[in-house]
């Protein structure tokens with residue numbers, strides 16, 4: 260029996276994870292679903308966003324699915340104890356370095372996109388975001404007071420050859436099963452870590468993946484091209500910061516931030532960390548209106564990538580498609596369904 264560890268977290272996290280629980284109970288009754296405190300609610304109860312035993316439980320499970328963490332309540336908590344620090348520490352501890360963020364436009368939602376339907380109809384981009392390196396983790400970092408009394412805030416963007424190579428390999432391998440095309444996005448024009456990124460990807464491509472079409476693109480141009488002509492992209496491999504930003508932007512091409520799931524993968528055989536790409540959405544938390552589909556589709560990715568249940572994943576994907584084809588829409592998609600009502604429509608199609 261496989262184990263899924265659910266970490267609902269804060270804000271809308273518990274609301275969308277409740278729908279994942281219902282779907283899992285109906286679709287995969289043999290899956291053991293455990294739950295643990297995490298994020299701000301763990302800080303409130305235990306003084307830390309990630310207990311050592313929860314980290315160990317995550318590493319020992321077959322897959323981890325989290326809702327979201329953070330919110331204004333914890334804005335004044337010291338940086339290393341903030342909910343977001345718990346998330347970064349969990350990603351690092353699980354060494355889930357390749358974050359797959361599919362920006363897939365369901366046919367029924369082409370009209371809900373921020374772009375004209377013809378620009379997004381058939382859109383299927385796979386972001387491969389490096390997740391455990393770069394500026395979110397680099398040292399030194401901090402806020403210091405300068406001799407003249409003003410303050411200096413600083414971070415370090417750092418990547419090593421092996422960190423770039425291993426995520427690049429994931430992107431090229433994925434591309435081979437798709438349209439054989441990879442864009443590598445960086446800022447090699449102004450950043451040394453970006454220059455190394457470009458060199459390592461170029462060498463990896465020449466050495467191991469000459470059959471795949473590779474294009475380098477500066478991250479700012481990539482942002483512009485995503486909203487100009489997104490269908491030119493298939494796989495986009497990029498660093499932690501650019502991947503975070505570009506994938507949020509791409510979410511709106513698919514209709515809503517509430518639609519995008521993700522899978523964070525490490526070494527083969529190790530558990531993956533699955534999460535909707537959105538945050539805790541404090542502006543709508545507690546209202547029961549959040550779109551649960553990003554979380555439900557994250558469960559679909561967990562079934563496919565970690566839990567060896569491809570048939571169940573196919574059934575779930577078909578149920579989400581049927582729900583959307585039937586007109587089911589939460590508020591972010593222009594409809595009026597509540598979180599639980601959207602979950603129920605998906606369930607009705609399983």
Ligand SMILES: NC(=O)C1=CN([C@@H]2O[C@H](COP(=O)(O)OP(=O)(O)OC[C@H]3O[C@@H](n4cnc5c(N)ncnc54)[C@H](O)[C@@H]3O)[C@@H](O)[C@H]2O)C=CC1
Nearest residue numbers: 327328329330516517537538539540541542543549550591
């Ligand atoms: N993986 C995680 O746990 C993440 C946590 N965060 C944290 O979440 C908190 C809030 O961050 P924000 O910048 O507001 O980003 P956010 O992603 O939480 O929300 C941005 C906007 O999208 C809407 N939205 C997000 N998810 C939605 C859903 N499922 N259905 C309908 N609407 C949805 C929100 O209502 C809001 O208007 C912060 O503390 C941030 O650090 C942010 C991103 C990822």
Ligand SMILES: CC(C)CC(=O)C(=O)O
Nearest residue numbers: 329343346347503536538
């Ligand atoms: C640490 C997270 C809050 C950063 C983020 O927005 C993300 O990973 O999507």
Ligand SMILES: [Mg+2]
Nearest residue numbers: 503504507536
């Ligand atoms: Mg983000």
